[in-house]
Amino acid sequence: GSRNVGETRLRKGRINFSPVPVSEGSGPMPSISSDYEYQVLIPWGTPLQSGIAEYTGDPNTRPSAADQERMVGVGHDGMHFFPFDGKNKEGILAINHEFGRNSHVLGKSAPEDDEDIRLSQAAHGVAMVHIRRSMQGWKVVVDSPYNRRITPNTPVLFSGPARGTPLLAPESGAKGTVNNCSSGFTPWGTYLTCEENFNGYFGDSQGSWTPTEEQERYGFSPEGFGYGWETHTTDRRFDLGSAEHPNEDNRFGWVVEIDPMAPDQPPVKRTALGRFKHEGVAIVEGKDGRIVAYMGDDQRFDYIYKFVSARNWQEMRAEGLSPLDQGRLYVARFNEDGTGEWLWLTINDPVLAARFNSQAEVLTYARVAADLLGATPMDRPEWTTVAPNGDVYCTLTNNSRREEPNPANPLTPNEDGHIIRWRDKGQHVGKRFTWDIFSIAQDTHAEGDERTFSDPDGLWVDPGGRMFIQTDGGQMKGLNNQMLVCSVYDEGGSQNLDIKRLFTGVTGDEITGLTTTPDRRTMFINTQHPGNGDPLASNFPAEPDGVTIPRDSTIVITRKGGGVVGS
Ligand code: FEO
Ligand code: CA
Ligand code: CA
Ligand code: CA
Numbered sequence: 001g002s003r004n005v006g007e008t009r010l011r012k013g014r015i016n017f018s019p020v021p022v023s024e025g026s027g028p029m030p031s032i033s034s035d036y037e038y039q040v041l042i043p044w045g046t047p048l049q050s051g052i053a054e055y056t057g058d059p060n061t062r063p064s065a066a067d068q069e070r071m072v073g074v075g076h077d078g079m080h081f082f083p084f085d086g087k088n089k090e091g092i093l094a095i096n097h098e099f100g101r102n103s104h105v106l107g108k109s110a111p112e113d114d115e116d117i118r119l120s121q122a123a124h125g126v127a128m129v130h131i132r133r134s135m136q137g138w139k140v141v142v143d144s145p146y147n148r149r150i151t152p153n154t155p156v157l158f159s160g161p162a163r164g165t166p167l168l169a170p171e172s173g174a175k176g177t178v179n180n181c182s183s184g185f186t187p188w189g190t191y192l193t194c195e196e197n198f199n200g201y202f203g204d205s206q207g208s209w210t211p212t213e214e215q216e217r218y219g220f221s222p223e224g225f226g227y228g229w230e231t232h233t234t235d236r237r238f239d240l241g242s243a244e245h246p247n248e249d250n251r252f253g254w255v256v257e258i259d260p261m262a263p264d265q266p267p268v269k270r271t272a273l274g275r276f277k278h279e280g281v282a283i284v285e286g287k288d289g290r291i292v293a294y295m296g297d298d299q300r301f302d303y304i305y306k307f308v309s310a311r312n313w314q315e316m317r318a319e320g321l322s323p324l325d326q327g328r329l330y331v332a333r334f335n336e337d338g339t340g341e342w343l344w345l346t347i348n349d350p351v352l353a354a355r356f357n358s359q360a361e362v363l364t365y366a367r368v369a370a371d372l373l374g375a376t377p378m379d380r381p382e383w384t385t386v387a388p389n390g391d392v393y394c395t396l397t398n399n400s401r402r403e404e405p406n407p408a409n410p411l412t413p414n415e416d417g418h419i420i421r422w423r424d425k426g427q428h429v430g431k432r433f434t435w436d437i438f439s440i441a442q443d444t445h446a447e448g449d450e451r452t453f454s455d456p457d458g459l460w461v462d463p464g465g466r467m468f469i470q471t472d473g474g475q476m477k478g479l480n481n482q483m484l485v486c487s488v489y490d491e492g493g494s495q496n497l498d499i500k501r502l503f504t505g506v507t508g509d510e511i512t513g514l515t516t517t518p519d520r521r522t523m524f525i526n527t528q529h530p531g532n533g534d535p536l537a538s539n540f541p542a543e544p545d546g547v548t549i550p551r552d553s554t555i556v557i558t559r560k561g562g563g564v565v566g567s
Contacts, residue, residue, distance in 0.1 A: 010388045012489045013464020014567050015500055017559070022450055025479040025504035028538040030527065032503050036559055039137045040541045041524070042095070042129055043551040046072040046140060048147040057548040059535060062107060065118035069149055073097030074105055074123040076526035076552040078183030078280060080191055081515045082260045088517040089133035092146050092260040093524065094191040095513065095554065096180035097125050102227060104533030104549070111228045114235075118153075120227060124178050125151035126193050126267075128260050133522070138556050148263045152176035152201070152229075155266050156256070160325045162271035162360040167250050175237070177256050177267060182280030182383055182458070182512075184255075184293070186324075188317060191258045193267075194278035196298060198252035200225030201238055208241035214365045215240075218277075219299075220249060250364055255281055255295070257324065270324040273307045274345065274366035282384040282392070286428035288312055291323040294392055296381025300399050302367065303375045304332040304384070306342060308429050329363065330431070331375040332422075334408035340422060340433045343373040379409045379417065382472075383459040387488050390428070393421050393438060395456040398473060408435065416441035416454035416476075419469070438488075443495050445476050451499035452476045453484055458512045462520060465489045466566040469499075470525065472510035480504045481511045483525060485566045502566070503557065506540045506550070508532035513554070516565060523557040523565040 017035040024031045032038050045055025045063060049070045055063045063071060075098040083091035100123045102109055102116075111117045130144035141147070153175050158168055168174070181196035197219075204222040211220055220240060224230070229238040236242035240249065254269040255278055273281070276297040286292040289312035295305045308330070309316065313323035330342035346352065347359045351372050356362050362369045379399035386392050396409065398417040405412050408420055422435035444451040455473025462468070465488045471481045486499040505511045505527045513526035530550040531538030539548040557565055 010465060012487055013462065013466045013564065015466060015485050015487060015498070016567065017500060017502065019450065019500040020502070020504050022452065022477050022479060025482060025501065026507070027480070028507050028531070028544045029540065030503065030505050030555065032557070033501075036502065036557055038503070039556040041131070041138050041554040041556050042072045042093070042140060043541050043553040044072060044074040044076075044100070044123070045551060047142060048072065048127070048129065048140065048149065050143050057539065057542060057551055059107070059547055059549050062105065062119060065115055065122050068119055068122035069151060071149075072127050072129065073125060073149065074100030074552050076528050076554060077181050077512050078194065079513045079515050079524060079526070079554070080183060080185045081517060081524060082189065082191070083518055086518050088519045088522065091131065093129045093131050093515075093554070094183070094258065094260050095127050095129065096183055096193055097123060097127065098179055098181050098196070098528070099124065100552075101533060104529070110226065111231065114232055117229055117232045121152040121229065122149070124180075125149065125154065126177065126180055126258065128258070128263065146260065146263055150177060150258065150267055152178045157266050157268045158271060159268050159322060160271035160363070162364050165358065165360040167360055167364050168247055174251055178252060181278070181298070184281035184283050186257070186283055186291070187285065187313065189259070189261065191260055192281050192283070193256045193258060194280055194295075195252050195254055195256065196277045196279060197225070198277070201227050201229055202240050202249060203228070203230035203238065204240045205230045206239070206241045214368060215249060217365070217367050218249070218253065250275070253277065255293075255324075270322070271360070271363055272325050272327055272329065274305060274329045275364050276302065276305070276367050279381060280383045282386055284386040284428055285313070287426055288429070289314060290429050291327075292428040293324070294384040294386070294394070296384060296394060297367065298380050298382055298397070300380055300401050301377035302381065303370050304378060304381045304394060305366070306330050306332070329366065331370040331373060333374060334376045334406070334435055336407045338434055338436060340435050342431045342433070343370070343375060344431070345369045345373070349373070376406055376408055379414045382457045385459045385461050387461040387465060388463050389465075391421050391423050391488065393419055393459060393461060393467070393488070395419055395459045395469075397455050397457050408437070410437075411440070411442070416445070417456050417473075419456055419459070439497060444499065450501070451484070451497070452479065453482060453499070457510065458483075458514050460514045461488055462566060464564070464566075468514060468566065470511040470514065472512065480506060481509055483511050503555070506530045506538040508534065508537045509540075520564045521558060521562060525555050525557065526552065527555060528552050
């Protein structure tokens with residue numbers, strides 16, 4: 001794909017740093033461009049309140065569950081910096097704690113008691129961390145009233161069409177968010193955290209559960225991913241066979257809104273955005289001030305969605321309504337000729353009316369509804385981002401099982417992934433779009449090609465058209481996972497893209513999470529699951545010692561002498 005979908009041309013931001021050479025992008029510690037420097041911030045186990053000790057990776061201990069509830073969690077993924085009064089040196093960093101395997105968090109393959117389960121749960125969820133920059137760098141403001149942990153046990157509310165329906169009943173006492181992968185943020189200052197592989201936290205402790213068709217489509221299984229939460233002796237929420245909690249599975253798989261400035265308010269699950277394995281949510285203001293949310297469902301052969309609010313977001317908010325509660329959910333179909341259609345998931349569609357009883361069911365089982373409408377099965381949609389000219393980009397990280405190509409997913413198999421691009425008709429609110437493929441990762445793998453990358457995942461295009469690509473998977477040429485920068489205004493397709501490597505992580509990690517201060521001179525990214533939790537692979541942020549448990553960390557990136565990050 002060499003055609004530029006967008007017609008608008010905006011000022012191209014310069015990209016002229018010295019890239020990290022392939023030869024320096026491996027090993028147990030990160031590498032960064034010689035024009036840049038980095039600082040480690042909030043590794044797993046950083047206290048948010050005084051009176052508890054940091055967990056520093058001692059292999060013989062772990063935090064208590066009670067302490068973990070007052071510490072930074074594990075599995076750093078999507079995040080957003082909410083500045084105080086537009087400031088560049090103080091604000092709230094909202095950060096997802098996607099997952100931590102038992103072997104990493106507990107130091108054993110399965111929980112042995114309820115305390116182990118509570119520790120595992122407390123390490124998951126979201127953190128709101130008040131941070132401030134001083135001469136010594138960025139630090140947590142310990143005991144700030146804004147510091148907050150949200151876990152699978154935090155009370156939550158539901159909103160939108162599925163609220164108050166039998167699918168979620170009873171809603172009083174509903175708790176928690178889990179597998180919070182990527183994220184988004186709204187123009188009204190809230191954080192959006194996306195529940196991805198929620199199915200894996202459920203299991204069947206009694207051998208008494210038979211899956212429904214919908215549960216099978218969402219991947220629930222008797223053993224889950226091995227977290228063992230279903231074995232808790234008194235809390236049966238994650239036990240699929242439990243008659244006491246028949247709808248617990250329906251309570252996960254949503255986009256969840258959190259107000260960082262209102263630490264006493266419960267998170268709200270916005271059911272109008274549909275239930276699937278939410279990767280991230282890119283919000284843009286569309287025609288007539290409507291809110292548009294682009295979203296991926298990260299599974300092999302799953303779909304790309306968009307939500308469009310019913311009306312102008314400011315008007316809705318002035319009336320006390322959430323723009324994320326009323327609107328239309330669509331799923332994408334990519335046609336052979338470079339056009340595409342947004343298929344509306346509505347109970348008024350005869351095909352969906354024949355299968356479902358209500359709009360609440362359509363949204364709760366959005367995957368099933370999208371199957372019925374003939375959406376295009378994609379190669380694992382991860383992050384979406386909207387460029388300043390209105391083009392939308394989405395990473396398709398890989399699909400080792402693809403045998404049948406389709407126009408938008410041409411590789412069989414697709415080992416290393418690609419990035420697709422589209423432009424919506426009607427300022428993001430239309431039913432049609434045009435699309436092309438922006439970059440195919442394997443095009444960068446030739447011998448001597450320093451641009452090599454695989455498995456694109458995190459993605460952002462800044463106001464200067466700089467695209468930041470973060471990777472999660474087996475990189476070619478012995479590289480660790482990485483963050484690269486190119487310009488969306490370059491022509492000529494992926495063979496000609498000038499891609500520069502800004503940062504490489506550590507053995508076994510993935511690079512994810514991306515946010516900046518308002519001036520874009522400070523960027524925050526994450527190394528997630530460094531060493532895959534194995535101290536023989538990495539001890540990050542500790543120097544290599546073969547013993548210290550590696551800890552997921554935020555990496556603060558600045559240009560030496562100042563400058564917009566990516567320049
Ligand atoms: Fe949690 Fe699809 O990445
Ligand atoms: Ca991840
Ligand atoms: Ca991801
Ligand atoms: Ca991924």
